Amino acid sequence: MTHSAQRARFTALFDRHRRQVYAYAVTRAGRGAADDIVNDTFLVAWRRLDAVPADPLPWLLGVARNVVHEQHRAEARQLSLLSQAEAAVEGDVADVVAERSATLAALDALGAADRELLTLVAWHGLSARDAAKVVGCATATFFVRLHRARNRFDNALAAQSAMAARIPSAHRRSADESPSPRVAADR
Amino acid sequence: MNRHRRALQLIADARPAVLDDAPDGPAPHFPELPAGVRSVPRSRPRLVLAALLPAAAAGLIAVALVVSTSHTPVEVPEARPEQSAPPAEPVTARAVLLAAADKTAALAPETGGYWVTEQEMYHLYDVGGYHVLGRNEVETWHAMRAGGQLVIVTRWLGAAPATDADRAAWAAAGSPKQWTSAGPDGKVGRQIPAGPGTRKVGATTSPGFELGGRKLTYAQVQALPTDPDALKAYLIKADDETRGDLRPDELERWRVEMLFSSARNLLTELPVGPRVRAATYRMLAGLPGLKLTENVRDERGRTGAGIGYAYRNEDGSTYESTLVIDPQSGALLALKEPSSSVVLLDDRFTDTSPPRS
Structure with missing residues (x-):
């Protein structure tokens, strides 16, 4: 491949997939590290352009995953999806916010491995087969792990709800006074 | 909708909008590669690829870091006087590991409410024309009970030109006190201040804890095998359960790489007692392909024996990872890789509460 053909192919790859790689990076290590992860991922893609498969997304996310493991382990460990999402929920209706927050808090309570499997499928739109490629296991193994992760998610969500029920928040008090259980997000 | 679909739907509904805030911008312009550098990675993401990436990601020119240490490859094994062994054993990686295992096994096990590690992490940044070595301090507090806290305290300790040549290039550039790590194309990257940052x-x-693809509780970590063969069998079983299929001809090398990586993990990231640490050294001693480098100095100036393992890519290029072991105490001092290193300063159990700020 000539140099210009390589560049053209790389540019197409970048334009087509950078948003997906960015979304994955935020999910794994947060906004602060996402730009670095995207840059490092595509640097690897540039160096290994000949090896990028026809369906590049699982490969790219697999590279991004390695970048996270090797260079952003501390961020990945400390990541709170709930706090990452906080800016985005402003202005939403409170009960929707509460449900989303409970879901994110339950994801945060899981181990990074479970969280990764669940979000690869639910947020990044990967089939189980492609998600298995990202994490480097067989599809059958992936199903088993996803099943276990989902069970732990259910438990974590139940724990979140139990905790939320015990804490009388300002939201709940005002919700009780409203005809319907919705209030403005007044945080 | 079944339970499985419902859980995934709930998660899908909670997808944060910030995931889609990718900044706009053209494709970065990375430089053309020197001939022969481009290589074909293995067909699936795997340990060796993970290990290879930092070299690529750090900006390709990782070699400079090695200059800051005094590697002395051993060509001819020399006899070393050993107090206990009458026929002096040649100094080999195996001998160093077995001696370290004996010293480690003699230590008393510790317990406490928290396992605390103190490390310094060094990373080489390309700042355009030269390299600076950045330094981070990382202290972790792992609660030794289920549902307990993990507290991580980090502080940027600053950065400085990596080698004398880098120092000259830095002076020629007007001795800046702050750098921007560059993609080799000059794309704006991370800000790298020369001075220290705040504690977070x-x-x-x-x-x-994670080991061999499995997630372990503290109790499971304590129950890890203390016999090297049993430990090896445990790791192979865990790995067989969690990785994908491999071609039979890849399996042998894969396992050696997996065992070396797991050993590194056991020695630095898991609160294992002296007996499991000793078993880890003994298991390592049985692996093929280890290279001994004497008098390897870590970034804090401490000297030890380097036990290197070269992860190999299919094109024959290698990525070497080295454990630096203090021959006096058997303690692991540091991990060195081409563009980064981790210096292990302390690792202890305590009943003190972790810092809150």
Whole structure:
């Protein structure tokens, strides 16, 4: 491949997939590290352009995953999806916010491995087969792990709800006074 | 909708909008590669690829870091006087590891409410024309009970030109006190101040420990095998359960790489007692392909024996990872890789509460 053909192919790859790689990076290590992860991922893609498969997304996310493991382990460990999402929920209706927050808090309570499997499928739109490629296991193994992760998610969500029920928040008090259980997000 | 679909739908509904805030911008313009550098990675993401990436990601020119240490490859094994062994054993990686295992096994096990590690992490940044070595201090507090906290305290300690040549290039550039790490194309990257930063404390629920693809509780970590063969069998079984299929001809090398990586993990990231640490050294001693480098100095100036393993890519290029072991105490001093290193300063159990800020 000539140099210009390589560049053209790389540019197409970048334009087509950078948003997906960015979304994955935020999910794994947060906004602060996402730009670095995207840059490092595509640097690897540039160096290994000949090896990028026809369906590049699982490969790219697999590279991004390695970048996270090797260079952003501390961020990945400390990541709170709930706090990452906080800016985005402003202005939403409170009960929707509460449900989303409970879901994110339950994801945060899981181990990074479970969280990764669940979000690869639910947020990044990967089939189980492609998600298995990202994490480097067989599809059958992936199903088993996803099943276990989902069970732990259910438990974590139940724990979140139990905790939320015990804490009388300002939201709940005002919700009780409203005809319907919705209030403005007044945080 | 079944339970499985419902859980995934709930998660899908909670997808944060910030995931889609990718900044706009053209494709970065990375430089053309020197001939022969481009290589074909293995067909699936795997340990060796993970290990290879930092070299690529750090900006390709990782070699400079090695200059800051005094590697002395051993060509001819020399006899070393050993107090206990009458026929002096040649100094080999195996001999160093077995001696370290004996010293480690003699230590008393510790317990406490928290396992605390103190490390310094060094990373080489390309700042355009030369390299600076950045330094981070990382202290972790792992609660030794289920559902306990993991507290991570980090502080940027500053950065400085990596070698004398880098120092000259830095002086020629007007001795800046702040750098921007560059993609080789000059794309703006991370800000790298020369001076230290503020201390940051983060806390989360302890996610447990990971080994060989398995997630372990502290109790499971304590129950790890203390016999090297049993430990090896445990790791192989865990790996067989969690990785994908491999071609039979790849399996042998894969396992050696997996065992070396797991050993590194056991020695630095898991609160294992002296007996499991000793078993880890003994298991390592049985691996093929280890290279001994004497008098390897870590970034804090401490000297030890380097036990190197070269992860190999299919094109024959290698990525070497080295454990630096203090021959006096058997303690692991540092991990060195081409563009980064981790210096292990302390590792202890305590009943003190972790810092909050």
